[in-house]
Amino acid sequence: MHSIRKNKFIAAMASPKIAVYCLLLLCILTVCGTLYQVSYGIHEAKARYFTSWYFLVWDIVPLPGGQSVMWCFSINLLSSLIYRIELKWKKAGFALTHLGLLLFCFAALWTYLFSVESYLTLEEGASSNVSTSRYHWELAVWKIENGKKYVESQTLNSNIGKDDKFSFHNNEVQFTVLELYHNCSPSYSKEGRDLKNASGYSKIIQKKLQPDQTLNRPGGIFILEQNQDKILLIGEENNDLKLNSKKSSYFTHLRRKRNPLPVTLRLDDVNMKNYSGTQIASHYESRVYINGDGMPRQTRISMNNPLRISDFTFYQSGYRNSGNSEFSTLSVVKNSGRLLPYIASFIMGLGLLVESFYRMFKIKKRNK
Amino acid sequence: MTLKKNKLVYPLFLSLLLIVMLNGCSENDKQSYVEETTPREKVQQNKDHYHTDNPVQKDVHQGVLSHKSVAIEKPPVNFIWELPKGWIRINSNSNFRIATFSIVDLKGVECSLYKFVGDAGGLERNISMWSKQINIKSNSEQLKEILSEVKPFSTISGIKGNLINFSNWVKNDLDANIVVSTLAIDDETIIVKLKGPKKLLSKSLTSFDYLIKSISKNQLK
Numbered sequence: 001m002h003s004i005r006k007n008k009f010i011a012a013m014a015s016p017k018i019a020v021y022c023l024l025l026l027c028i029l030t031v032c033g034t035l036y037q038v039s040y041g042i043h044e045a046k047a048r049y050f051t052s053w054y055f056l057v058w059d060i061v062p063l064p065g066g067q068s069v070m071w072c073f074s075i076n077l078l079s080s081l082i083y084r085i086e087l088k089w090k091k092a093g094f095a096l097t098h099l100g101l102l103l104f105c106f107a108a109l110w111t112y113l114f115s116v117e118s119y120l121t122l123e124e125g126a127s128s129n130v131s132t133s134r135y136h137w138e139l140a141v142w143k144i145e146n147g148k149k150y151v152e153s154q155t156l157n158s159n160i161g162k163d164d165k166f167s168f169h170n171n172e173v174q175f176t177v178l179e180l181y182h183n184c185s186p187s188y189s190k191e192g193r194d195l196k197n198a199s200g201y202s203k204i205i206q207k208k209l210q211p212d213q214t215l216n217r218p219g220g221i222f223i224l225e226q227n228q229d230k231i232l233l234i235g236e237e238n239n240d241l242k243l244n245s246k247k248s249s250y251f252t253h254l255r256r257k258r259n260p261l262p263v264t265l266r267l268d269d270v271n272m273k274n275y276s277g278t279q280i281a282s283h284y285e286s287r288v289y290i291n292g293d294g295m296p297r298q299t300r301i302s303m304n305n306p307l308r309i310s311d312f313t314f315y316q317s318g319y320r321n322s323g324n325s326e327f328s329t330l331s332v333v334k335n336s337g338r339l340l341p342y343i344a345s346f347i348m349g350l351g352l353l354v355e356s357f358y359r360m361f362k363i364k365k366r367n368k
Numbered sequence: 369m370t371l372k373k374n375k376l377v378y379p380l381f382l383s384l385l386l387i388v389m390l391n392g393c394s395e396n397d398k399q400s401y402v403e404e405t406t407p408r409e410k411v412q413q414n415k416d417h418y419h420t421d422n423p424v425q426k427d428v429h430q431g432v433l434s435h436k437s438v439a440i441e442k443p444p445v446n447f448i449w450e451l452p453k454g455w456i457r458i459n460s461n462s463n464f465r466i467a468t469f470s471i472v473d474l475k476g477v478e479c480s481l482y483k484f485v486g487d488a489g490g491l492e493r494n495i496s497m498w499s500k501q502i503n504i505k506s507n508s509e510q511l512k513e514i515l516s517e518v519k520p521f522s523t524i525s526g527i528k529g530n531l532i533n534f535s536n537w538v539k540n541d542l543d544a545n546i547v548v549s550t551l552a553i554d555d556e557t558i559i560v561k562l563k564g565p566k567k568l569l570s571k572s573l574t575s576f577d578y579l580i581k582s583i584s585k586n587q588l589k
Contacts, residue, residue: 126405127406129402129403129405148404149403150400153398154397154398155398157397166398187485188485258401260399
């Protein structure tokens with residue numbers, strides 16, 4: 001243990017100055033991010049200031065991003081825990097406070113790595129039990145039996161390439177990748193007439209990958225192993241392609257990844273209120289009917305009043321009126337570690353309480 | 369009493385890392401589930417308008433166009449539209465033609481809805497092609513004149529489009545005329561073409577205007 005304490009790196013990293021600078025930088029990042037999201041939206045602000053390693057001020061001056069600062073702060077806390085704090089009962093308050101802070105950083109890392117963000121747009125009267133990913137795509141194959149849509153899907157990761165094979169529905173549908181592009185556009189050509197496509201496309205034109213992932217549209221040519229048909233699929237194509245199998249009919253579509261929800265949500269009503277005399281929204285509210293978890297119920301989701309069901313949180317994030325009908329968009333976040341910040345707060349609070357009581361006890365003892 | 373540090377810090381840190389790694393391993397790229405997505409159903413509420421899938425039974429008030437609409441289409445495409453009253457959809461099998469409509473009271477008038485990738489060849493080239501379809505011999509001067517008559521418009525949902533009416537270049541009332549609107553949605557161009565005798569076409573312009581202005585992106589797709 002003494003050898004660890006003598007380690008110069010740990011000693012340097014345990015410096016309280018680092019913690020102060022990190023906290024200062026986090027304050028600056030929070031202010032910058034808050035101001036930036038007003039003009040560019042929450043996702044852009046998050047990407048620029050909070051999940052980035054660094055960002056450029058006026059496109060020239062590099063400053064550390066949220067991820068760098070948080071890693072630095074975590075290492076500093078861990079080093080302090082090892083180097084500075086003596087684990088004696090009289091130092092328990094300090095240790096708990098630092099442990100709570102460290103757990104906060106761990107919660108942030110957990111959320112960054114494992115939380116899944118998606119959205120759910122519903123027209124009034126429509127219902128769904130799946131949300132849609134903004135960034136990820138999937139190759140979905142489904143069959144309809146007794147009015148139910150049984151879906152199996154494969155996420156299109158960047159490591160998928162030529163000759164990769166996917167099988168669905170107990171190998172009744174098997175695909176082999178012939179060509180796969182993560183950004184492309186559809187077109188027509190006489191040469192591609194042997195390719196099967198539901199919308200009549202016969203050619204794929206590869207395009208440069210966009211830094212904004214929402215702008216990329218994947219596409220590919222696949223071989224259906226059952227009959228060696230060549231199939232052309234383009235992301236979010238208008239039509240589903242029907243595949244005939246010996247047992248039943250299947251449909252396929254290259255689409256934005258769907259995330260199954262624990263309940264089915266039906267949008268019964270959506271309201272928007274503007275600031276008087278302006279077209280600026282002051283309040284959105286969705287009235288939804290929840291079914292599927294054994295407790296059918298109606299509830300309201302508004303801008304600062306999200307709906308929480310197990311690991312899922314539904315935030316009101318958008319409203320659209322197409323003239324004849326109204327649509328509501330909910331941001332859906334699945335975060336299995338959503339309780340971690342509460343546990344961290346509890347540990348930190350407990351640490352501060354223990355420390356306060358200890359100091360009070362010490363002062364009283366000294367006065368006596 | 370002193371707690372032994374090495375008995376606490378390292379197991380704690382390692383167990384947290386292990387949890388992260390285990391959670392990472394459970395990430396599955398393949399998933400199977402039962403999808404229950406249903407389009408809108410009638411909801412009892414005090415609204416001044418709503419859609420219906422039944423073209424016969426419902427009259428729906430349209431506040432914006434003071435027009436009676438009867439149906440909302442469910443096309444397998446990324447946009448939706450509303451049919452004016454008296455318009456019927458006819459089956460059409462074509463890669464480009466999404467739908468064809470005929471008008472009950474106006475025999476000989478047909479409306480087609482097309483979808484193309486990109487700008488569909490450009491407005492100038494298309495105007496030249498449409499001119500030929502109704503036997504207007506358009507030289508470059510006349511083409512410029514037709515282009516200057518192109519009227520920009522906006523659908524109710526805010527999609528920008530252009531409207532071209534060739535009636536000024538069609539001499540006789542019984543000669544064929546074309547009214548076309550082009551709309552850009554994402555990286556595709558939607559073309560709505562109304563074709564028929566000049567006299568009959570002028571009677572269906574309000575309904576045509578209603579149809580093109582009702583086009584909006586399908587958010588449920």
